[in-house]
Amino acid sequence: MTANQLSAAAGSSQRFFSLDVFRGATVAFMILVNNQAGKAFAPLQHASWHGCTPTDLVFPFFLFAVGNAIAFVLPRLEAMDRSAAVWKIVKRGLLIFLIGLLLNWFPFVKWENNELVGKPFETLRIFGVLQRIALAYLFGALIIYFFKARMAFYIAALLLLGYWVITAMAGNPADPYSLEGFWGTELDRVILGEAHMYKGEGVAFDPEGIASTIPSIAQVILGFLIGDYIRQKGKNAEMVANLFMAGVVLWLAGMAWGLSFPINKKIWTSSYVLYTVGLATMLLATLVQLIEFRGWKGVVPNFFDAFGKNPLFIYVLSGVLPKTLWLIRIPNGLNEAGEIKYTHPLGWYFQNICKPITSRPETASLLYSVSLVFLLWAIAWYMNKRRWYVRV
Template sequence: MAPLPTSRNLALDVFRGLTLALMIIVNTPGSWGTQYAPLEHAGWHGFTLTDLVFPSFLFVVGGALALSMRKFAGQTDAQFLRTVFRRGALIFLCGFLLYWFPFFKADGSFMPFATTRIMGVLQRIGLCYVLAAVIVRFGGVRGAVVAAVAVLLAYWWLLWQFGDYSLPGNAARAVDLAVLGAPHMYGGDGMPFDPEGILSTLPAIANVLAGYLAIAWLQRQGRTTGSVVRMLAAGALCLLVAYAWDAALPINKKLWTGSYVACTVGWDLVILATLVWLIDLKGLRAGLPFFEVFGKNTLFIYLLSSVAVTVLARLHVGGTSLYQWLFQTVFLSWADPYLASLLFAVAYMLACWLVAYAMDRQRIYVKL
């Protein structure tokens, strides 16, 4: 069957929306103490469904980069660099301000910059986008392949040479402590350690480059059964490499090890191939508008979902936060704690979707 005509890239748009929906569910449980295992990150080494969310965002960023390179082709190098650096800087700034928000403590005093986390999810996306875009612009497909392999091997060597694979002793933590300082790092693991730190951003570039290569390859080969089969085979090969590599370099999301990159790229290729087969080859359309709506305002809805959590946590009802009051009153009052926690997260995701839907109806799209 010949490929059906699609929008800009419907499979990629759906992938983006699906990833955002899962991200919101993962990030907003009713209670962090009652989550089903797949909705929790691996404690240290290992892999869960939740560990696939962030690298999938990076993979989709790379896919979008492949689509935008044709537009960039008409720009001079100076114009291109100005565009991508501005976009990357804005994404980084949004992430930093998100961690600083609400800027004031409960007692009304200003939250000092000295204790604000600097690195984070959007910060990593911004940095990886800029670096991947520059690599693709000046190196093309071959440069993207070489750079992806090079950063993974170089990062492995740095981890092995200057530390170990433990939480307190890894090289990534040592770099962040030296450059950022403990007050500017994430402390949720019992000690200062940033899972989106400086050094561990290097291998994350490979996730973006993998998304670029996947979509660039589909652009050249077309959406055919053969393309889907080869993409599935590539995904399976990445998974085999990941689990073989795990014996020497553990799959670890917080360290963003090379084996983790191979694992997540493998699953992302399998998911993308499946979506291309269902949407472009089989003509599936049922349910897709739900994820398309999310995919059209991804950055704004991500920011909204995070800011709203902070607001709900700061507002109080009867001595407890509005966030917890809603969970306990609306869900925990009648459901099992684990189910109630999941239902709260799903309801929160649907509330964010309603905002995205309203914006789509009004043709309001927030772009950087």
């Protein structure tokens, strides 16, 4: 083997605890921001449209981590028979998509007029967070597998530039980057139908729709390129310095692009991809420096590491657990008509434990979401202790 090959082999065999911590922290914050009860602090809310809050960083950071992980499993895929490797990628993508679809439908029944009735498929939302992860992983991994790192970079650039051009030209000329003017909404209406779309904006608009999946594939590819660089270089100061500088460059490029193509999570703009990849890369470089070189392995990194060992399972559980508890009804006084009102265990906990602690609704909401994070951490910690790892 050549010196470069020996160096690459050594780098690929090294374990990066910092990557597990990064992935776990992302999952923990996804749970935190997705489980606010009532009014939340501004940083724990999504930007109303253009712009980026800390909450808007969580999802793209997870896709970035998905790309990182591909870099470390790619050598095993390349060692397999091509058809087996492709089927492994496709099967994983399809399973994650199916899990996301079932999670949208779960628990398949709901309370209506004091009776449990089935939740109809006719109004089931087709897309969602897990579905975007599935599609971005599926297409990103296939591009990486067939075209390798250099060509994958060019494809990612083409996806981002092409998405910008299409969004500018195919949308409403008055404002193609607005809620009403975004071209992807009409595409979703035609293919999915309004009944199967998200309506959290007051209209049928899906922030994880078909069109905005295009740049999210580039997010995974860029995450892979960063992970591949780490794997190839191994643990050395030059790698960390270059990683941080790459993050700065990507962040500044995203800021600059945002002047003409606004940074926006809900339509996942190309500037948003560069902006968030840049921040994720800087954060990852910082964690590598602190954990791999300065030996920071205390309570905080170990806390997040537990989430990082079973990230998808814990994320799914964070949706399944509340939805299951919502089916349990607890009498909660009478309404104006003298009829019994009901709450559920989590609603009771929020009303009787979190709210009495503070007069500020944002703080009560935070206490509630932090409680869920610690509950799920306990499950993640126990699973890690018993070496129970759920793989899809």
